[in-house]
Amino acid sequence: MSTPQTEPHPHTELPLLGADADATTGGCGDGCGCAAEDACGLDPALQELLLEQGLDPEYVEYVAAMAVEEDLAGGEDVTTVATVPEDAVGTADFTARAAGTVAGLRIAEAVFSVVAESDFEVERPVADGDRVAAGQVVLSISGRIRDLLTAERSALNLLCHLSGVATATRAWADALAAGGGAAKVRDTRKTTPGLRALEKFAVRCGGGVNHRMSLSDAALVKDNHVVAAGGVAEAFRAVRERFPELPIEVEVDRLDQILPAVEAGADLILLDNFTPDQMREAVRLVAGRAVLEASGGLTLADAAEVGATGVDYVAVGALTHSAPVLDIGLDLREAEA
Helix, strand or coil, X not given: CCCCCEEEECCCCCCCCCCCCCCCCCCCCCCCXXXXXXXXXXXXXXXXXXXXXXXXXXXXXXXXXXHHHHHHCCCCCHHHHHHCCCCCEEEEEEEECCCEECCCHHHHHHXXXXXXXXXXXXXXXXXXXXXXXXXXXXXXXXXXXXXHHHHHHHHHHHHHHHHHHHHHHHHHHHHHHHCCCCCEEECCCCXXXXXXXXXXXXXXXXXXXXXXXXXXXXXXXCHHHHHHHCCHHHHHHHHHHHCCCCCEXXXXXXXXXXXXXXXXXXXXXXXXXXXXXXXXXXXXXXXXXXXXXXECCCCHHHHHHHHCCCCCEEECCHHHHCCCCCCEEEEECCCCC
16 A cells, blocks of 8 residues: 655646637647646646656646536536635545546546646545555545535546556456466557547556557557458568568467468467467467467456466457446545534
């Protein structure tokens, strides 16, 4: 368990854009209108924490700003403004309603940084990637109550979703480990538009491994590429000639396609919809000459058996496209008498 931390956060000035706003001046991403001379308005300490997690602070601020803008729709939180005095301050606790693995705590802080009209403080009793129990407080924020309540839903939407991804990934990682093999669970590009970097971060928090982040950082020769090129080996050679510096993964759906891919020099072979017996045969055929990744039709119930076949990775698109949220709520502490 991580050591609790309390940190002050300065107010962040961040203009929120509507659909017709001019977004050419960048700062929090291509769609944000922050002034170029102050590219990111998040607290420098929070920016450093995000960088340590492999996240771009400007991108995180952009996502947080868009979430808040969507919720306010150019207006204000009418209920909160009507019921909460402007100068009222308090503390809100993010509390897990169910057991799981938490991810996105710093993202939630970024949402409050976008909304806050004055300084606020955070207490960090757990870290991203920690397993948490139902009823456990995962983050506490103290500041203006209006800010806390206005930011609540946007922060929870991101935190619950990312924690759900991390929790699903952790279940797969645990199941694979139980099978005694060395296979790691890996994500895909089946991600929510605009949230790929955050969802892949959540996969890492859950003990998973990221596949390629985009179409440009590695090649994956799939069935349609094979049809277009005239064969597995032909498709591989075409990619290698055009992009010699990039790793190449080749998808196969039959055992007889494996050796041509290996002999062509494939770095990684994706076994599409193979049975565990076929996976074991693939491992025998490849004999360590390429990395093997199982994909397609896999379920958590079969994870231990699949992991024990000797494949290196198990690709699970459901980690990001179908993971249920982890139920986390925000509770405002009662004022002391």
